[in-house]
Amino acid sequence: xxxxxxxxxxxxxxxxxxxxxxxxxxxxxxxxxxxxxxxxxxxxxxxxxxxxxxxxxxxxxxxxxxxxxxxxxxxxxxxxxxxxxxxxxxxxxxxxxxxxxxxxxxxxxxxxxxxxxxxxxxxxxxxxxxxxxxxxxxxxxxxxxxxxxxxxxxxxxxxxxxxxxxxxxxxxxxxxxxxxxxxxxxxxxxxxxxxxxxxxxxxxxx
Numbered sequence: 116x117x118x119x120x121x122x123x124x125x126x127x128x129x130x131x132x133x134x135x136x137x138x139x140x141x142x143x144x145x146x147x148x149x150x151x152x153x154x155x156x157x158x159x160x161x162x163x164x165x166x167x168x169x170x171x172x173x174x175x176x177x178x179x180x181x182x183x184x185x186x187x188x189x190x191x192x193x194x195x196x197x198x199x200x201x202x203x204x205x206x207x208x209x210x211x212x213x214x215x216x217x218x219x220x221x222x223x224x225x226x227x228x229x230x231x232x233x234x235x236x237x238x239x240x241x242x243x244x245x246x247x248x249x250x251x252x253x254x255x256x257x258x259x260x261x262x263x264x265x266x267x268x269x270x271x272x273x274x275x276x277x278x279x280x281x282x283x284x285x286x287x288x289x290x291x292x293x294x295x296x297x298x299x300x301x302x303x304x305x306x307x308x309x310x311x312x313x314x315x316x317x318x319x320x321x
Contacts, residue, residue, distance in 0.1 A: 134163075134165065134170075134172070135173040135174075135183075137163055138159055138160075138163065138170050138173060138174070138180060139180075139183050139184055139187055141159050141163050142154070142159050142180060142181070142183075142184045143184060143187075143188075143225050143226055144162065144226070145158055145159055145162060145226075146225070146226035146227050146231065147223075147224070147225060147226025147227075148226070150226070151181075151230060151231055151234070154177070154181065155177060156170050156171070156174070156176070156177050156180055159180070178236060178239075178240055179240065181231065181234070181237060182237050182240050182242045182244075182245050184227055184231065185227065185231050185232045185233075185234065185248075186242070186244045186245045186248045187248075188225060188227035188231055189232045189245070189249050189251070189252045190248050190252075192217075192218070192228075192232070192252055193248075193251055193255045195217045195220070195221050196214045196217055196218075196252075196255050196256060196259070197255060198217070199213040199214055199216065199217035200213055200214065200259055207259070207262040207263040208312065209312075210259055210262070210263065211259045211260055211262070211264075211278075211311060212308045212309075212311035212312040213308055214256060214259060214278070214282070214311070215278060215281060215282040215285070215304075215308050215310060215311035216305060216307050216308035216311075217304075218279075218286060219282060219285050219286045219289065219300065219304040220300060220304045222283075222286035222290070223286065223289060223300040223303075223304075228283055228286055229279055229283055230283070232245075232249055232252065233249060253275070256275055256279075257271060257272070257275060260274055260275050260278070264315060264318055264319055265319070266318065270318070274314070274318050277314055277318075278311055278314055281307065281310045281311065281314060282307050282310075285303055285304075285306060285307040285310070286303075
């Protein structure tokens with residue numbers, strides 16, 4: 116069985132060029148199930164029913180596959196932030212806080228958060244697409260922060276760091292099963308949004 120062939124894609128059979136996209140999407144599924152520590156090219160290949168050598172036609176190693184996943188994650192997450200802010204209305208504080216809930220929902224469904232997007236070992240690749248996507252993601256978040264908080268650029272950066280840490284913490288607690296009283300992903304996302312409001316209020320009042 117070949118991993119790329121003519122005809123309708125099935126398990127282990129893909130048109131030319133489709134395997135790359137399938138590898139990235141399967142990587143998201145694996146990350147959502149097992150996290151970055153258990154991620155490997157071989158596991159992704161087995162998930163798709165292709166040979167373990169097939170992914171290396173598109174990615175020279177694990178880190179390059181992960182970089183492609185991180186690039187797509189950053190792009191999708193930036194859009195989630197923008198959509199959440201738009202849905203929150205005109206209040207800049209609510210638009211800022213909504214990104215925390217959007218982050219929890221994204222990580223809960225996609226499995227790739229800031230720990231993947233800004234993974235230290237991916238920095239050595241000097242991947243331009245990933246750098247650009249990561250920069251755009253932070254620009255979106257910083258813009259929402261500056262509009263919500265009349266603070267200096269230095270304090271805005273600190274606020275973003277606290278905001279990210281809180282949102283990522285809620286996402287991690289949800290994934291680890293910390294919430295055992297029947298909280299849904301949406302419930303935890305609402306808790307993260309409330310934390311964002313509190314954080315912003317504390318920063319402005321300080």
